[in-house]
Amino acid sequence: MSASVELQDVCADFGSFRAVDNVSLSIEAGEFFSFLGPSGCGKTTILRMVSGFISPTAGTISIGGKDMRNQRPNQRPTALIFQNLALFPLMPIWENIAFGLEARGVDKKTRRKRAEELLALVDLPNAADKTVAQLSGGQKQRVAIARALAVEPSVMLLDEPLSALDLKLRQHMRAELRAIQKRTNVTFIYITHDQGEALAMSDRVAVMSHGKLQQVAPPREIYNQPATGFVAAFVGESNIFSGTLASRSGDRGEFQTESGVFKGRLGPDIGDGAKLYVRPEHVKLDAAAINGNTIPVEVTDIAFEGNFISIQTIDATGRTVVSETRNDGTASVPDRGTKLFASFDADKAFILADEAKNQPVAAA
Amino acid sequence: MTTKKSDFLFRLYLVIFLAYLLLPLIVMGGAAFNDSRFPSVFPWAGFTLNWFVELWNDARLINSFKNTILVALAVVLLSVPIGAAAAILINSIGGATRSILYGLMVAPILTPGAVIGISTLLFWNKLAVPLGLHLAVLGQVSYIAAFVMLLVLARLQSFDRSLEEAALDLGASHSMVLRRILLPHLYPALGAGAVIAFFQSIENFNITLFTRGPYDTLTVYVFSKVRSGITPTINALAVILIAVTLTGALVVELRRRRVQAKSA
Amino acid sequence: MNDLVHRYGTALTLLMCLAVAFWLVILVIVPNLYLFENSFRPYLPVQDMGGPKDVYTLKNYLTFFNSPIHITVFISTVLYSSIVTVICFVLAYPLAYYLSKKVSVKSLPAIFLLLTVPLWVSEIMRSFAWFIILSLRGPLNYLLINIEVIDKPIRWMTGFRSVIIGLVYTYVLFMLFPIYNAIQSLDTAQIEAADDLGAPWWRIHWRVILPHAKPGIASGSVMVFMLSAGSILVPTLLASTNSRWFTEIIQQWMFESLDWNTGAAYAFLLLILCTVFVTLVMRIFRVKLSDIAK
Numbered sequence: 037m038s039a040s041v042e043l044q045d046v047c048a049d050f051g052s053f054r055a056v057d058n059v060s061l062s063i064e065a066g067e068f069f070s071f072l073g074p075s076g077c078g079k080t081t082i083l084r085m086v087s088g089f090i091s092p093t094a095g096t097i098s099i100g101g102k103d104m105r106n107q108r109p110n111q112r113p114t115a116l117i118f119q120n121l122a123l124f125p126l127m128p129i130w131e132n133i134a135f136g137l138e139a140r141g142v143d144k145k146t147r148r149k150r151a152e153e154l155l156a157l158v159d160l161p162n163a164a165d166k167t168v169a170q171l172s173g174g175q176k177q178r179v180a181i182a183r184a185l186a187v188e189p190s191v192m193l194l195d196e197p198l199s200a201l202d203l204k205l206r207q208h209m210r211a212e213l214r215a216i217q218k219r220t221n222v223t224f225i226y227i228t229h230d231q232g233e234a235l236a237m238s239d240r241v242a243v244m245s246h247g248k249l250q251q252v253a254p255p256r257e258i259y260n261q262p263a264t265g266f267v268a269a270f271v272g273e274s275n276i277f278s279g280t281l282a283s284r285s286g287d288r289g290e291f292q293t294e295s296g297v298f299k300g301r302l303g304p305d306i307g308d309g310a311k312l313y314v315r316p317e318h319v320k321l322d323a324a325a326i327n328g329n330t331i332p333v334e335v336t337d338i339a340f341e342g343n344f345i346s347i348q349t350i351d352a353t354g355r356t357v358v359s360e361t362r363n364d365g366t367a368s369v370p371d372r373g374t375k376l377f378a379s380f381d382a383d384k385a386f387i388l389a390d391e392a393k394n395q396p397v398a399a400a
Numbered sequence: 401m402t403t404k405k406s407d408f409l410f411r412l413y414l415v416i417f418l419a420y421l422l423l424p425l426i427v428m429g430g431a432a433f434n435d436s437r438f439p440s441v442f443p444w445a446g447f448t449l450n451w452f453v454e455l456w457n458d459a460r461l462i463n464s465f466k467n468t469i470l471v472a473l474a475v476v477l478l479s480v481p482i483g484a485a486a487a488i489l490i491n492s493i494g495g496a497t498r499s500i501l502y503g504l505m506v507a508p509i510l511t512p513g514a515v516i517g518i519s520t521l522l523f524w525n526k527l528a529v530p531l532g533l534h535l536a537v538l539g540q541v542s543y544i545a546a547f548v549m550l551l552v553l554a555r556l557q558s559f560d561r562s563l564e565e566a567a568l569d570l571g572a573s574h575s576m577v578l579r580r581i582l583l584p585h586l587y588p589a590l591g592a593g594a595v596i597a598f599f600q601s602i603e604n605f606n607i608t609l610f611t612r613g614p615y616d617t618l619t620v621y622v623f624s625k626v627r628s629g630i631t632p633t634i635n636a637l638a639v640i641l642i643a644v645t646l647t648g649a650l651v652v653e654l655r656r657r658r659v660q661a662k663s664a
Numbered sequence: 665m666n667d668l669v670h671r672y673g674t675a676l677t678l679l680m681c682l683a684v685a686f687w688l689v690i691l692v693i694v695p696n697l698y699l700f701e702n703s704f705r706p707y708l709p710v711q712d713m714g715g716p717k718d719v720y721t722l723k724n725y726l727t728f729f730n731s732p733i734h735i736t737v738f739i740s741t742v743l744y745s746s747i748v749t750v751i752c753f754v755l756a757y758p759l760a761y762y763l764s765k766k767v768s769v770k771s772l773p774a775i776f777l778l779l780t781v782p783l784w785v786s787e788i789m790r791s792f793a794w795f796i797i798l799s800l801r802g803p804l805n806y807l808l809i810n811i812e813v814i815d816k817p818i819r820w821m822t823g824f825r826s827v828i829i830g831l832v833y834t835y836v837l838f839m840l841f842p843i844y845n846a847i848q849s850l851d852t853a854q855i856e857a858a859d860d861l862g863a864p865w866w867r868i869h870w871r872v873i874l875p876h877a878k879p880g881i882a883s884g885s886v887m888v889f890m891l892s893a894g895s896i897l898v899p900t901l902l903a904s905t906n907s908r909w910f911t912e913i914i915q916q917w918m919f920e921s922l923d924w925n926t927g928a929a930y931a932f933l934l935l936i937l938c939t940v941f942v943t944l945v946m947r948i949f950r951v952k953l954s955d956i957a958k
C-alpha cells in the first residue's frame with residue numbers, strides 16, 4: 037500500500053535559474069515526511085517532479101524502487117493534493133472523489149459507494165451531492181484528501197494543504213491528517229512553510245533553503261541539533277553571535293565574539309563565516325556570574341507570552357540577548373534595568389556555518 | 401457635472417437614438433401589411449396579408465432559405481472546433497510565436513468580405529474545385545472561426561489549469577481530461593460561439609456573393625430581388641426573419657436570466 | 665507546446681494543430697498569397713494559360729493607376745468611409761458614456777436589448793429599410809410634404825448622402841459597443857475625483873475619459889471603416905450613378921468583365937487600404953492588435 041521514494045542528485049532549472057539544487061534523500065514507505073522552507077525555496081518544484089509534472093534537469097527519482105523517468109503523471113502511484121486543492125467546480129462532490137475511479141473504468145454504482153465510504157472516512161457524510169462552492173474551506177480540504185485517497189496511492193503528496201485555513205481549523209486538520217495517515221499507512225510527503233506543522237506531524241523533516249537541502253532529521257533533532265545556521269535561524273528562535281572560530285578540539289570549539297569568548301558545539305562544514313547560535317530557553321539569567329559562557333547584561337524589556345516569559349536584555353556591547361523561562365506560575369521576573377549575568381551551557385550552543393553562504397546558485 | 405439638465409439631455413438623446421435605430425425597422429415591417437405595390441407606410445392603402453401569401457408561393461425563396469440553413473450549420477460545425485482548438489493552442493504558448501499566430505488569427509476579422517470571397521474563389525478554382533455553397537462555407541469559416549477563437553480565449557482566462565493536472569494525477573487519460581474537465585468549462589463559450597457563428601453565417605453577403613456559384617442563399621436572393629424590382633414581399637420576409645430571430649434572442653435571454661436567478 | 669502534449673497527449677495535440685493549420689494555411693494564408701500572385705498575372709483565355717503570354721506583369725495595377733475614374737472612386741471610398749467613421753464616433757461616444765457611467769444598472773439590460781435589435785436584422789434588410797424611407801415616393805418625402813416642410817419630393821438618393829446615411833445606420837453599433845466596454849472599465853472614482861478638483865466637463869472628457877476609451881475607439885474605428893469601405897450592399901442599394909463605391913468596380917471586374925486577375929488586383933488594393941488603416945490607428949492610438957480585436 038505504501039512505497040518508498042528516493043531522490044538522487046535531483047536538480048531543477050527554470051532557464052538559468054536553479055530552483056532545486058542537487059537534492060538527495062530517501063523517504064521510507066509509510067513515513068510522514070515533510071519539506072520545510074521559506075516561500076520560493078523549491079518545495080513545490082520537488083513535489084511536481086515526484087508527481088511527474090516536470091522532469092528533473094538532472095538526477096533520478098524512484099518510487100518503490102522503480103525509476104520514474106518515463107512515467108507520466110497518470111502512470112505514477114502518487115496522488116498530489118494541490119496548493120489550491122484544484123477541486124473540479126462543475127462536478128458534485130461525489131464525482132470529484134470518484135474521478136480517479138472513473139478514470140480506471142469502475143462502474144458508476146461502485147464509484148458512488150466508494151465515494152460515500154471515503155466521505156465517511158474524512159468525516160463528511162451527506163456531502164455527496166453538494167457542489168464544491170457549497171463547502172467551507174476545511175470541508176474542501178477533506179474532499180481533496182478523499183479524492184486523492186480514492187485512487188489508493190502509495191504516496192500522497194500534499195502541497196501546503198492547510199495554508200488557507202484559520203488557526204483553529206488548521207490545528208484540528210493537523211491531527212486529522214496525521215490520523216488518516218496512520219490509518220491508511222500511505223507514505224505522506226508534506227510541504228509547508230509553517231514549522232509548527234512540520235515539527236508536530238512528521239516522522240522526519242527536510243529543511244530547505246534556496247533549492248538546497250539544509251538538514252534531514254526527525255523534528256526533535258532539527259530543533260535541538262540544527263545542522264546549519266539557516267536551520268537554527270529558521271526553525272524556532274535563536275540568539276545569534278557573529279565572530280570567528282578561535283580554536284577547536286574534537287566536536288567543540290571556542291568562538292571569539294565582540295561580547296566575549298564562548299564555548300560551543302561545532303556543526304559540520306565550518307569555514308570562515310560561522311556564527312554561534314543559542315536558543316532563548318537555554319539562556320539563563322542569574323545574579324552572580326558562573327564560570328564560562330557568561331556575560332553581564334541589563335534587562336530592557338519583558339514580554340509575557342502566556343506559557344512562557346521572554347526577557348530581553350542587552351550586553352555591554354549593546355547587542356540584544358533574549359532569555360525565555362517557562363511560566364510555571366512561580367517564576368520570579370526581574371524588573372527592567374536590573375543588572376544580571378546571562379549564561380548558557382556549551383552543549384546547547386552551536387557554532388554553525390553562516391546561512392549567508394547558502395546563496396542561490398546559478399545553473400551551469 | 402451631474403446636473404439635472406445634462407441628465408435630461410442625455411436621456412433625450414438616448415430616446416432619439418433608439419428611435420433612429422428602431423423606426424426604420426418599424427417602417428419596413430409596416431410596409432409588409434400595406435396594400436400598395438410600392439413598399440411604404442405612407443400613404444396607407446389598407447391592411448393586407450397578400451405579400452405573405454406571395455412570399456409563401458415563391459419556390460426560389462424557400463430553396464434559398466434551405467441553402468442558408470445548410471451553410472450556417474456547416475459553418476457552425478467547422479468554425480466551433482477550429483476556433484476552440486486555436487484558442488487552446490494560443491493559450492498555451494507565449495512570446496513572439498503567440499503574437500504572430502494571434503495576428504494571423506484575427507486578421508480575417510479585419511479583412512473586407514470581398515477580399516476573402518475573391519481569394520477563396522481564386523484559390524479553390526485553381527485546385528479545380530467548382531464554385532458553390534461549399535466554398536461559401538470555407539470562406540465564411542475563415543473569419544467566423546476567429547470570433548469563436550476570441551470567445552473561447554476569453555473563457556480560458558478564467559480556467560484553472562491545475563484542474564487538468566489534478567485530473568492527470570488521478571490517472572485520467574488525455575481524452576478524459578478534455579471531455580470531463582476542459583470542455584465542460586468551455587461549454588458556455590462554445591454555445592455562444594455556435595450562436596454567433598450561425599447568425600454571422602446567415603447574415604453573410606460579401607463572401608457568399610463571390611463564392612456561391614449558381615446557388616442562392618437568403619441574403620443573395622433578397623439582394624437580387626431588390627435589384628430586379630422591389631415588392632413588399634421582401635418586407636414580408638423581413639418581418640418573418642425579424643420575428644423569428646427576436647423570439648430566439650428573447651428565449652435565450654430569458655433562459656439566461658432564469659439560470660442566473662437560480663445560481664444567485 | 666510541450667505543455668499541450670503533457671495535458672492532452674500527442675494525438676489530441678496533433679489534431680488541434682491540424683485544425684488550426686487547416687484554418688490558417690488553407691483558408692487564410694494561401695488564398696491571400698494566391699490572390700496576390702494572381703493580381704500580377706494577365707487575364708487570358710483558357711487556352712493561353714501557362715503559355716508564353718502567361719508572365720508576371722503589372723498590367724492589372726496599371727489599369728487602376730491609368731484610370732482617373734477608378735482612382736476617383738477609390739479616393740471617394742476612402743474619404744466617405746472616413747466621414748462615416750467620424751460620424752459614428754460622434755453619435756456613439758456620448759451614448760457610450762451615458763450608458764456606462766450614468767444609466768442605472770437596472771435599466772441597462774432593457775436598453776441593451778433594444779439597442780441590439782438591429783443587429784439581429786440582417787444588413788441587407790437594414791439597408792433596404794433606408795431604401796424605402798429615402799425613395800422619391802417614400803414615407804419621408806410623403807411625411808415632409810404633408811407637414812408642409814417641403815412642397816415637392818426631394819431626391820435623397822443622389823451623391824454620397826444616402827450612402828453615408830445607410831452606412832452610419834448599419835455600422836454605428838460597431839462603434840458604440842467597444843467604446844461602451846472601454847469606458848465601463850474606467851473607475852468612476854477617477855471621474856469623481858476630477859470633478860471634485862473642479863475640472864470642467866470637457867476637460868474631464870479630454871483628460872480622463874477619452875484616453876481611457878482609446879482602445880474602444882480604435883477598435884470601433886477599425887471595424888466601421890473596414891466594413892464601410894468593404895460594403896457592397898449599402899452602396900448598391902443606396903448609391904446613385906454619380907456616387908460609385910470601390911467594391912462596385914471590383915464586382916464589375918469579377919462578374920461583368922469576368923477578368924478575375926484585375927479583380928484580384930483591385931481586391932488587393934482594398935486589402936492594402938484596410939491594412940494601412942489598421943496600422944495607422946494602432947500607431948495613432950498606441951494600441952496593440954489584441955486591444956482592437958477582442
Ligand SMILES: Nc1ncnc2c1ncn2[C@@H]1O[C@H](COP(=O)(O)OP(=O)(O)OP(=O)(O)O)[C@@H](O)[C@H]1O
Pocket residue numbers: 050053055073074075076077078079080081082229
Ligand atoms: N514555471 C516556472 N518558471 C520559472 N520559475 C519558476 C517556475 N516555477 C517555479 N519557479 C521558481 O522556482 C522557485 C521555487 O518555486 P517553488 O514553487 O518550488 O517554491 P515553493 O517553495 O513551493 O514556494 P511557496 O512556499 O511560495 O509555494 C521560485 O523562485 C520560483 O520563482
Ligand SMILES: [Mg+2]
Pocket residue numbers: 079080081119195
Ligand atoms: Mg509552493
